[in-house]
Amino acid sequence: IPDRVPLCLDLLPALSGEDTTKGFFQELVNILFSYVCKSFRRSSKVLDFHHPHQLRVGLEGFSLELPDQPENLEQLLVDCKDTLKYGVKTGHPRFFNQLSSGLDVIGLAGEWLTSTANTNMFTYEVSPVFILMEEVLLRKMQEIVGWSEVEGDGVFCPGGTMSNLYSVLLARYHFFPEVKTKGMTALPRLILFTSAHSHYSVKKSAAVLGIGSENVVVVKCNDRGKMIPAELESSIVTAKDQGCVPFYVNATAGTTVYGAFDPLNAIADICESHGLWLHVDAAWGGGLLMSKLHRVKLQGIERAWSVTWNPHKMMGAPLQCSAILVKKRGLLQDCNQLCAEYLFQTDKHYDTSYDTGDKTIQCGRHVDVFKLWLMWKAKGSEGFESQVNKCLENAEHLFDKLKERPDFELVFKSKPEHSNVCFWYIPPSLRNMPPGPERNRRLHEVAPKIKAKMMEQGMAMIGYQPLGDKVNFFRCVFSNPATQTEDVDYLLEEIARLGHDICIRIETDL
Amino acid sequence: IPDRVPLCLDLLPALSGEDTTKGFFQELVNILFSYVCKSFRRSSKVLDFHHPHQLRVGLEGFSLELPDQPENLEQLLVDCKDTLKYGVKTGHPRFFNQLSSGLDVIGLAGEWLTSTANTNMFTYEVSPVFILMEEVLLRKMQEIVGWSEVEGDGVFCPGGTMSNLYSVLLARYHFFPEVKTKGMTALPRLILFTSAHSHYSVKKSAAVLGIGSENVVVVKCNDRGKMIPAELESSIVTAKDQGCVPFYVNATAGTTVYGAFDPLNAIADICESHGLWLHVDAAWGGGLLMSKLHRVKLQGIERAWSVTWNPHKMMGAPLQCSAILVKKRGLLQDCNQLCAEYLFQTDKHYDTSYDTGDKTIQCGRHVDVFKLWLMWKAKGSEGFESQVNKCLENAEHLFDKLKERPDFELVFKSKPEHSNVCFWYIPPSLRNMPPGPERNRRLHEVAPKIKAKMMEQGMAMIGYQPLGDKVNFFRCVFSNPATQTEDVDYLLEEIARLGHDICIRIETDL
Incomplete structure (x- = not known):
């Protein structure tokens, strides 16, 4: 020293x-x-x-x-x-702001080890253990999705948006392999379908991949945020009538805001009859597959051609940990490989099918698997099941509380399917006001004001947004196993307290 | 307990x-x-x-x-x-296998903290400190590249291939903004140019983005692996004559295998006269900008419209740490934003220009900046300069040794410009053999055999590949400050020892 x-x-x-x-x-x-x-x-x-x-x-x-x-x-x-x-303490039991929350000590240990190992996922020679762990994890996840032993491929990628991008890329290549060399100008006008409540990454993928965001048809949802199959069917027919070529449908298992599950079997039927690629974006909802009680909400997911599933959301793995699962083996490799000779030499002394880097659209790739592997060892599948169940119990608790209170209003009345609970705080002056533009205008300003105050005081954090014809409302989500019902109760009291103060102040000012 | x-x-x-x-x-x-x-x-x-x-x-x-x-x-x-x-101990002083090597203790500390903070780069509200650190780092890197105070934008992304993909995406959007909504079918046939020695990510980007890998024109290099400007010029003219639309040139500052620097000023002149986007892929060579002695090799980089620079390579930051720098402000945002209302609310109480997530093609994004920020604090710019200089001294030492030895042959005779040194081990039986297909056939098998043996014994690791008309040769690269000249000497002795044994065995078998 x-x-x-x-x-x-x-x-x-x-x-x-x-x-x-x-x-x-x-x-x-x-x-x-x-x-x-x-x-x-x-x-x-x-x-x-x-x-x-x-x-x-x-x-x-x-x-x-x-x-x-x-x-x-x-x-x-x-x-x-x-x-x-x-x-920001994203592991705090009162951080409700994002789909990813919590601080899993085992996952954290996994990340510390990963960064100490400091290697890259492109070849077996520099990542022998991590490459095998990826294989084991992907295989397990494919089994849980319900694919047979001869089906299934995949890769971990930097976030759910990239996973969704892979799904569109693979679907396009599956139907039009010439796109890899010739580009989109050799192709007819392709059309994708996704619901109004789905994640913006489908549009982003279309923009990035050169398909164009206007070629994403937004399919209507019901009040609960679920895609309406009849709307999908008629959108497909319309696109065909216009001389376009539908090729891909994204169904969401757990939408970002409402936590809604699209009716997968009905959508799969339509995809089958039209010969379209069915992708299921289960970035948020995939975790429910771990629960015997809740996995029924994803019935039909085994019919998907590809699935996005982010263990960094509902399973509590540290950021980032997202998988794209692909039913058809070899497609990832065919679609993406360029056989760079400085990296993927074919005259190596080991089985080079384990040099999985050429399956990806990246070259270097961060090791995102070890933390999840270690967590799985530490908890077992059953540990994940309890975590998921607990998060959904918290949501139900919040839902029950909200139903009872006159100062809050639910965005939809039905029981939450995922851990999302959407609601307004209704300030005293709006409680007896008839619905209409004036009430909406004033209600729209309430959530941002409460959130601003909440952030300044720093005791909790929750997100809000407008959606469709609904003005700004709070979205509470639970993915942190540290959160208890007392935290849920605290959140409601805190919103009511801040909301009451703010609204009194505004009305005094007027 | x-x-x-x-x-x-x-x-x-x-x-x-x-x-x-x-x-x-x-x-x-x-x-x-x-x-x-x-x-x-x-x-x-x-x-x-x-x-x-x-x-x-x-x-x-x-x-x-x-x-x-x-x-x-x-x-x-x-x-x-x-x-x-x-x-694999990628931080070992005798790991020469990859452009990223070493184990920086401060960088590692940065990663441990990053994973403990476990947050996402999309909004200021969940990553206030990291968002500002990204801004400070990008600004500094832009200054070092040589851009003025009113120029410069950028983002850290998951690896150099993604950074290069951004450059193509941005160039396309700059010239044809309608591509975002209408897709490639609304565009003429676009052509990209990159050198024969450049990284495969340019082709990969063209495939992913729907441009098509065949629309990447591969420009010839000289013996030293540098793009020949006259060849670029004539390729552009040919493409135009064929009715195609050239729009983008990738120049490499530090090629993957030879470590060659393309002549940036000459290429910039051509891009200017044809009105093309100039990207400089300095993923590997960017680190040399930190050295007063070596930055001259990147002269002209300030004329680039975009630059890829991976601090996880020559600057020794842990994986991953890669920046895409963009000269024109606002382009990233215009090209990629979709304004998702659940994340990028415009009625927040802080300056939402710091919600940089909508600039990216990801949604969630890993925090890759803190480790680099902490390393910069720990070393200062001068510390990086010494590290870079030392790596290049090691390369020169290896080059000098190789020149002296009869059992090795350099792939090219000129002094290395970067830390790459390319060479063959020549087994006794080939030393007096005249050049020709038979010698090539036998020489091609030497490096893989030595590498296999080296991996089994585990005392060092080095890469090899063929390139163009050159059969399998070793590429040694230095990016680990722990490597000393004794390690370089050890490597040569080890290759000679393994090579001698193997070749004796093969010849006895025959």
């Missing part, structure tokens, strides 16, 4: 850098452990909000600027503390 | 789970620290090779299968040890 303040040059690989490195890791882990403990403590804030311009100027000596000269290790540890201090 | 063997359910967020969690982290960190120390120790093996079928059956109790019931924490720690044991 040097006799001045240590710098990073004193760490390994420096000669006799082991002690300094050990001490540095120890201090770092203390900081991280203390953050983990705080994340789970209800007395901690979820966030300590500052505006961008406030953080930019360097709050309390926390400077973001990049120096020419090194800082010492002590200062770096202070920087680490500050980074966490001004961030 | 429970009085039975602890399970993951005893960890946080369990009530009184703090002690069990602390103990678990402590044991995990001991395992990881011991791996880090071993990675830097020359007496450790780089890898302990096993074939896929060997690992699959569960070596020494290391089972990859996913259970229904939980395993206990002790077993999980054993699984962690085994995962590392059968992996």
Whole structure:
């Protein structure tokens, strides 16, 4: 250990850098452990909000600027503390803002190991264990989806949007393999179908892949946010009548806002009769497959040609962990391979079918599988099942509470199918106001105001949005096993308290 | 602490789970620290090779299968040890296999913190600090590239191939914004240009984006692997004569195999005169911008419209860390935004221009910036400069050694520009053989055989490939600051030893 303040040059690989490195890791882990403990403590804030311009100027000596000269290790540890201090505790039991939440200690351990191993998923020679773990995980997930032993392929990718993009890419290649070399100009006008409540990644994929976002037909949903099969059928017929070529349908298992499940079997029937690729975006709903009680909501998913499933959402894996599962073996490879000789040499001494990198649209690929593999070992399939069930119980608890209260209104009356619960807080002045544009105008402003105040106070976090003809409403989602019914109750009281104060203030101002 | 063997359910967020969690982290960190120390120790093996079928059956109790019931924490720690044991030490000073190597302790600390923070880069509200760090890093990198204060935009993405894909996507949108909604069928036949030595990601992008890989024109290189500007010029003219529309040129700063730098100014002149988008793929060469001595090799990069730069390569950041830099502000946003209302609400209480997620083709995006930010703090720009210089000194050392030895032959005689050194080991029986197909046939088999043996013995790792008319040759690359000249010398001796043994054996067999 040097006799001045240590710098990073004193760490390994420096000669006799082991002690300094050990001490540095120890201090770092203390900081991280203390953050983990705080994340789970209800007395901690979820966030300590500052505006961008406030953080930019360097709050309390926390400077973001990049120096020419090194800082010492002590200062770096202070920087680490500050980074966490001004961030958001997404593992806090009262963080309801995103479909991904929670802080799984085993998953975290998996990430720490992954980054220590610091390797790439392209070839078996540099990632022997992780490549095999990916195979084992994909196989398991395909089994759970319900595919037979001779079906099934897939890859983990950087997020659900990329997984959905793969599905469109593969469907296009399946029907028109010449697109790989000739491009879209060699093809007829292709049409995709997805529901009005589906994720925007289907449109994004169409834009990126050169299909064009206008060629995505948005199919109507019922009040509950489920695609109406008859609407799909008639949209397909209309597209054909216009001389276009329908080729792909995205059905959603767990929509982003309502948590709705499209009727997969009815949609699969239509896809079959028209010969279309059926993709199921189960990024959010896939977790329910782990539950004997809830997997019935995804009945028919085994008929999909491809499935997106994000274990980083309902299964609580750290970000990112998303799989695209593909029924037809070999298609990923055919669609994407370019056989780069510097990476995928065919004269290697091992079975090069394990060099899976040429299946992907990436070259280097982050190891996203180990954390999930370790979590599966730690919990077993049954552990995931309990987690999922618990999240859905929380949703039901919230739903039951909301039904009872005069100061809240549900966006739809039926019991939640997933863990999403959508509702308005109704300020006193609107409670007796008749429905109509004026009430809507005022109600639309309530959720953003409450959320702003909530973020400033930092005790909870929840999302809101408008959707279709519904003005801004809150969407509560549960994916954090740390959340208890007391947190759900707290959230409602907090919204009511903030909402009441804000609305009193606004009305006094008027 | 429970009085039975602890399970993951005893960890946080369990009530009184703090002690069990602390103990678990402590044991995990001991395992990881011991791996880090071993990675830097020359007496450790780089890898302990096993074939896929060997690992699959569960070596020494290391089972990859996913259970229904939980395993206990002790077993999980054993699984962690085994995962590392059968992996590859990419931080070992004798791992020369990939452009990304090394194990930066500060970068690793950054990754551990990143995974503990477990958040997403889409909005400021969930990633306030990381969003600002991305802005600061991108600004700094743009400055270093040489763009003015009013120019420059960008985003970190999952690897260089995705960064290159962005460049093609943006160029297409810049010239033909209608592609976003109408797709490629509304466009003329577009043509891209890239050199014969460039990375395969340009072709992959063309395939994915619906442009078609055949519409990528491969421009000839000189012996040193640099694009020949006159060839580019004539290819553009030919494409125009054929009624196609050239729109994009990729110039490489640091090719994958030779480490060659395309003549950027000459290429920029041609792009200017034809009005084409100039992208510079500096995924590998970008690191040289940090060095006053070597940045001259990228002269002209400031004229690029977009630049790919992977700090996870030459700057030693952990995987993944890749930036796409874009000269024209606002283009990323215009090209990719879809304004999803559940995420990018416009009625938030903070400056929503910091909700950068709609610039990307992803939705959720991993935090890849913190490790780089922390490394920059720890090293300063000057620290990166010394690292880069040192890697290039190692390359020069290897080059000098190879020139002297009769048992090796350089693929090209000129001094390396980057840290790539390409060479053949020439077995005794080939040393006096005249050049020709028979010598080539036999030489082609040498590198794979040596590499196979090297992996089995596990003391070093290096890549090989054929390229153009050159049969299989070794490519050594240096990006690990832990590598010393003694390791370079060791590598040569090791190749000579293995090569000699193998060739003797083959010749005895014949």
